[in-house]
Amino acid sequence: MAGFTGLSLTRGVSRLSVTQRKVAVSMAAVALGGGIWSMHFVAMLGLQLPILYSYDLLTTLVSALVAILMTGLALLILHFRARTPRSLALAGAIIGLGISLMHYIGMSGMELCRPVYTPLGVAGAIAASVVLPVLAVRVAYSERGRKNIILGTVCFGLAVVMVHFIAMAGTDFLPDGDAGDMGPALSNETLAILVTLSAFVISAAFLLTGITFAPSAEEGAAVAVAAPAEAPKAAPPLPWAEPVALRIPHEREGRTYFLDPAAVSALRAEGHYTMLQKGAETLFCPWSISEAEERLAPLGFLRVHRSFLLNPAHVVRFERQKDSGQCSVDGAEGLRIPVSRARLADLREALGL
Template sequence: MLEYSHDWRLVLAAFAIALMAGFTGLSLTRGVSRRSVGERKVAVSMAAVALGGGIWSMHFVAMLGLQLPILYTYDALTTLVSALVAILMTGLALLILHFRARTRRSITLAGVIIGLGIALMHYIGMSGMELCRPVYTPMGIAGALVASVGLSVLAVRLAYSERGRRNIVLGTVGFGVAVVMVHFIAMAGTGFLSDGATGAIGPALSNETLAIIVTLAAFVISAAFLLTGITFAPQPEEAAAPGLAGAAPPEPAPTAAPRAEPAALRVPHEREGRTYFLEPAAISAVRAEGHYTLLQKGAETLFCPWSISEAEERLAPLGFLRVHRSYLINPAHVVKFERLRDSGQCSVDGAESLRIPVSRARLADLREALGL
């Protein structure tokens, strides 16, 4: 077996690529469930290229950092196939996350698919090595598969337990750690043998130069996708937001028809496969239910596809208060408030039996809203 080591500068560059790709993919898909099907497909496709391509770029840069006592190169076609596998598997996982109901089972399935994609990409890419031959151990392959699937499921759960900024950051770190750990766990179970070729002509570009090119390309693509994602389909709340104070509104094009005023916010709820909309003023409370929420309208409880974080972001400007990690309330509907040592609880009209907890940190805000 040949002895080998790693250039740790390229290892750090590979980790940076994994973080950038994870942040790009998760940022592009934030809020896409509120877009049209066409816009959602575009966003998911861009995220698949950014995230899957970033996973491959990380692997390739880390492999370029592999230092062997002999010359080695990569077959271009096999390397391309490994990149396509990473992109396609990531795209399939994103389709499940954004075109099906997001449940614990679907999130786990998406993580398993990404994990299998990472492992397949790694071993397909390794098979493209020329002038030396990788040799695997059964324990090394098993360890890489277990780590790939387990860490990917954890990363997807971190990113999709809610879809707020905090989860994007946590998911980014999770994806970065997953990809890098899988690579080096797999490498720990891999040896290398020379294929006996001598007098081979080396590549026109050194490994370090190729690594720099791939790293720069990955960052440029991610940055371009982020900028495109920000401008190509504004969030509904951004489109409806008022302009900056003192800023003049943009003049419409001379031939354009008059633009309609943005519609007032209405809250979606689903029943029997149909989506209906509700005026926010009719809602007395919002309760977290897994990755979704339940709306309280009098004595009626309705299913809403928003997460509790998304509901807070949209309804807080209308006076709703987050009184607990699982509850938003409309102070106008509160009919009873009770102080309980360091916390409290309240009830809303039509559902007086529902005891809504109020955390200690939110007591002052609620008391002020109630005029107490």
Template structure:
């Protein structure tokens, strides 16, 4: 067996790639399940490229940091196949959690698929090494697969347990560390033997130069996706699940109040929402709360969250009557659905016991007095 070591700068670069890719992919799909199907597909596709490409890039950069006492390089076709496998497997997992009702079982299934995909991609990529041959132990393969399954499922449970900024950051750490740890657990159970190959041409480009190029490409792709498709820190939309869909044109802000339709009684007033390429309507009385999503909103009723094309200001101005009250710059609440209220010093919380999709809504300090008055407190 050949002795080997790693270039620690490239090891550090591989970890940075995994974290960057994890944050990009998980942020791109924030709120994707509430978007119309075409926009949801776009978000999932971009996320699959970011996450799957990040898994492969982390692995490949770490492998380029491998130092052996003999010349070696990687077969281009096998390397490309391993990259495409990572993107395909990640895309399947994202389709499971973003199309259909998201349950704990579906989240675990998606994590398990990625957990299998990471070592599959790793060992396929390792088979592309030329001029030397990797040798595996059954225990090493089993340990890598077990660790990958456990870490990936945990990362998905964290990231998709609650799609807020905190969970996305924690999920990013979980995802990045999972990919990183699985690679080196697998490497710990791997040895290398030299393969005689007289007159072998060797690599066209050095491993160091290739590692630099892959690292740069991974960060440029992730950065471009973040700039074009993520609304992680949009002012006025803190705590939202998603901003406008990737590539969507900004909706002009409402600058003047829109008068409610006087001829339509409050009980008959309906709010629009988009689903499967169509615009539907729901009675305003059935909606428990409305949440800002950048230039759009989400409607919460029962177990459903519906994508509404109106902005939060437009909804506030259009809905007639006094049942809806602004509790926060990101929330409108139907006071008839509020089951309890809790005072928190200068702020408060409205609770909804019968609304599965939304258990509570914050009340900001500037809105506290009005909300208490409208609730009869």
């Protein structure tokens, strides 16, 4: 539930204002990080040992904050930077390391009982915590559709659970009579109350997110109307009408503006919409990447990747990478635009290479 809530809360936020995006990312970080923490301590409540043990309150709190902050950092990369294979892998690895850190910090808070780790258990937990969240992020963010979010949710849930139990399989426990002195002790009974409250918040957020996740009747009708097979044929132009130059729409603060295509350097897919790159500005466009390609291809725009449409006139750097490539555009040199192998020849020809 936490994975679904966090990934759903950030769906479509790229078209929001910076402030609204920060709020959505913060809420998603609390959901994902809180879910990591809750899963760990739900499992720890099921741990039975022949000796008495409790938890240091401060260490337990730190473990929750680490999970939330690491997840928040990953979401900032995903929603405030260009999404490239490298940034997706980096965000997934950060979430994974947050899962491992949360687990081992939480375990270090045990009092009257000392966990002892095996090197194989630690290595296996860290490997799982990096590989599986990277997979979850790549699945959930390759496209921001409902199917991808659900598959990413499954991968995220498996990652959290597998890291915990791989780590626990490589953990032994020894009695330790010295209680920690960092903060008050937290009994299993008190911990159960905190975990219950956390689970309640996650469940409530899950329900609120879920009711807006499925397409409504109006939305389904709109998709049906927009389907190519059912789209009405365009009316023939009036004989006295002057041709109107194509302009690219973009939306800002509830208003629609129009841009000369020559001013746009690239378009990036964002679910059913696209983000325009105009110099250093990133603007929301209601066109899908397929519609943008159909309209802009006659003007020289190239589909260089399934998620990117490029205006070769704005390319300032091109780099060949084995069978693929990467380029940058003026005004946004930090944006790395991938070029797939199938599109490489077309771009090189357009650039005169």
